[in-house]
Amino acid sequence: IDKRDAKLILAHFFVAFTALFLGAVAGLLQTLVRSGTLTLPTGIGYYQLLTAHGVLLGLIFTTFFIIGFLLACISRTTGKLNSGSLLSGWIGFMTMTAGTVLGVIMILLNKATVLYTFYAPLQASPWYYIALTLVIVGSWIGGFSMIRQYYLWKKAHKGELSPLLSFMAIMTMLLWLIATIGVAVSVLFQFIPWSFGWVETINILLSRTLFWYFGHPLVYFWLLPAYICWYAIIPKIIGGKIFSDSLARLAFVLFLLFSIPVGFHHQLLESGISPFWKYLQVVLTFMVIVPSLMTAFSLFATFELSGRERGAKSLFGWFRMLPWKDARFFAPMMGMLIFIPAGAGGIVNASNQLNQVVHNTLWVTGHFHLTVASSVALTFFGIGYWLVPHLTGRKLTAKMHKLANLQTILWAVGMFFMSGAMHTVGLFGAPRRTSYTTYNDHPDALGWIPYEVAMAVGGSILFIAILLLMYVMINLAWFAPKGVEEFPLGEVAPNAEKTPRILENWKLWIGITIALILFAYTIPIIDMIHHAPPGSPGFKLW
Numbered sequence: 092i093d094k095r096d097a098k099l100i101l102a103h104f105f106v107a108f109t110a111l112f113l114g115a116v117a118g119l120l121q122t123l124v125r126s127g128t129l130t131l132p133t134g135i136g137y138y139q140l141l142t143a144h145g146v147l148l149g150l151i152f153t154t155f156f157i158i159g160f161l162l163a164c165i166s167r168t169t170g171k172l173n174s175g176s177l178l179s180g181w182i183g184f185m186t187m188t189a190g191t192v193l194g195v196i197m198i199l200l201n202k203a204t205v206l207y208t209f210y211a212p213l214q215a216s217p218w219y220y221i222a223l224t225l226v227i228v229g230s231w232i233g234g235f236s237m238i239r240q241y242y243l244w245k246k247a248h249k250g251e252l253s254p255l256l257s258f259m260a261i262m263t264m265l266l267w268l269i270a271t272i273g274v275a276v277s278v279l280f281q282f283i284p285w286s287f288g289w290v291e292t293i294n295i296l297l298s299r300t301l302f303w304y305f306g307h308p309l310v311y312f313w314l315l316p317a318y319i320c321w322y323a324i325i326p327k328i329i330g331g332k333i334f335s336d337s338l339a340r341l342a343f344v345l346f347l348l349f350s351i352p353v354g355f356h357h358q359l360l361e362s363g364i365s366p367f368w369k370y371l372q373v374v375l376t377f378m379v380i381v382p383s384l385m386t387a388f389s390l391f392a393t394f395e396l397s398g399r400e401r402g403a404k405s406l407f408g409w410f411r412m413l414p415w416k417d418a419r420f421f422a423p424m425m426g427m428l429i430f431i432p433a434g435a436g437g438i439v440n441a442s443n444q445l446n447q448v449v450h451n452t453l454w455v456t457g458h459f460h461l462t463v464a465s466s467v468a469l470t471f472f473g474i475g476y477w478l479v480p481h482l483t484g485r486k487l488t489a490k491m492h493k494l495a496n497l498q499t500i501l502w503a504v505g506m507f508f509m510s511g512a513m514h515t516v517g518l519f520g521a522p523r524r525t526s527y528t529t530y531n532d533h534p535d536a537l538g539w540i541p542y543e544v545a546m547a548v549g550g551s552i553l554f555i556a557i558l559l560l561m562y563v564m565i566n567l568a569w570f571a572p573k574g575v576e577e578f579p580l581g582e583v584a585p586n587a588e589k590t591p592r593i594l595e596n597w598k599l600w601i602g603i604t605i606a607l608i609l610f611a612y613t614i615p616i617i618d619m620i621h622h623a624p625p626g627s628p629g630f631k632l633w
């Protein structure tokens with residue numbers, strides 16, 4: 092990767108890892124508070140910490156890391172960023188950083204204790220919503236720089252299929268651009284006027300719907316960069332080949348189509364949305380599981396074929412052939428393994444009847460600590476282990492491989508305790524997002540406490556893992572020996588079928604996506620605006 096591009100990518104990573112560290116501190120404190128192990132000094136609230144944790148990790152760490160990584164994918168496969176794309180990349184970065192700093196100040200001042208979902212009628216300072224707007228607009232400018240670079244490459248290579256990595260990066264960015272329209276509309280037209288006091292009421296149901304129109308594809312915006320690594324980078328690290336270029340592209344197309352019109356599966360227990368539209372979006376949710384099942388199939392195929400090529404004979408002989416000691420492989424592989432139970436939990440959530448049991452319990456918190464905080468986070472760490480030294484001109488040494496593998500093990504063990512306890516106690520009815528309480532010593536609530544202590548034990552192990560991660564990343568950025576660390580880029584298996592050109596027909600896929608969104612959302616949103624219960628507080632349009 093070109094040196095100028097490397098600086099831009101590293102700047103994104105710097106903010107991402109700083110946010111990760113601060114968010115992890117908030118995470119440790121809040122898990123200790125929830126279990127009754129720690130009492131916070133007056134002036135700091137549990138919900139304030141919870142907001143900081145969710146925003147810094149769920150929104151800031153992920154968005155900065157992903158944009159940095161996608162820029163790296165584009166720069167690696169389409170050549171160094173053209174000066175216009177580089178400039179817009181920097182403008183996007185500055186805008187996002189300004190938004191982050193303003194947002195964090197508001198949270199620290201306790202003027203934005205609204206959790207990462209900022210559900211109305213919880214209200215933050217208008218400056219917090221302006222901060223969120225800056226982060227989103229900045230990410231659009233960063234996305235524009237990638238799309239521009241991709242467009243220039245296509246123009247210079249008429250009739251050629253774009254490189255897989257750049258195709259995947261653009262698909263991920265497109266998903267983000269379409270998804271963020273929902274939250275941008277809600278913030279600009281509902282939250283900012285309401286928090287400035289220009290209007291008195293806010294349509295709560297509409298604001299939640301617009302949030303989840305964004306909130307669900309958001310989770311695939313987190314997941315797809317991990318899939319880029321699993322599909323296109325891991326095969327090279329294990330010395331194998333990408334099983335099929337077409338299958339990988341098709342999976343990404345399916346994510347674009349099906350990940351947006353499914354937000355109602357987060358609102359199954361909310362009144363005001365007719366059961367038909369909830370049913371339709373649950374069906375579409377089951378459609379969005381298909382590309383993940385395709386991914387699982389493709390990954391098993393890649394592992395098995397590469398093992399067999401190297402002489403594995405027995406049914407699972409290929410398993411031993413995988414490079415378990417290589418940190419670039421081990422962390423993402425642990426992420427993949429964890430994604431099997433994590434995905435199964437998602438299917439439970441999506442099933443209407445089961446959702447009645449788990450909604451708003453700690454089960455859901457357990458689910459997203461396995462998905463985004465394990466499968467995705469471990470894969471991002473795995474990417475960092477080679478991408479950071481690649482960009483800084485250093486080497487990932489054998490000692491760092493060992494420490495990184497230890498960090499992966501600590502992460503998996505910590506998450507086993509934390510997420511396992513969350514899933515279990517969630518089934519016993521323990522609510523999510525609740526500070527320490529025994530509900531007047533109610534026997535049910537007393538029964539939850541041992542699990543909350545197990546969560547705190549897991550959370551403490553995770554914090555040790557974060558410290559280790561910081562040590563490894565700082566070493567790779569500034570202290571590791573100078574050298575050349577490879578950007579591993581897989582090649583497609585020679586006997587794979589030719590990729591059909593239709594997979595790159597952007598107009599077609601964007602058209603179908605818009606049609607599906609209009610189909611799933613138009614009538615419910617018109618209903619929300621026109622048939623809001625008369626006189627109910629907060630149900631007016633603005």
Ligand code: HAS
Pocket residue numbers: 208310311313314356357376379380383384386387388390391410427428430431433434435436437438440441442446449450451455458459462463467
């Ligand atoms: Fe989810 C709630 C449904 C996936 C994140 N989810 C959340 C929330 C978050 C989140 C953050 O339907 C909470 C939001 C909030 O604050 O309220 N989720 C699903 C479904 C999937 C799913 C159906 N979620 C994710 C991913 C996330 C994520 C991915 C982050 C990255 N989720 C829900 C629902 C709710 C929900 C409801 C609302 C609950 C409520 O009531 O509030 C699916 O996409 C999952 C499909 C995945 C699979 C697994 C495939 C396995 C693979 C690995 C293969 C392994 C290999 C390794 C090859 C089917 C690809 C083998 C190697 C060897 C060596 C053996």
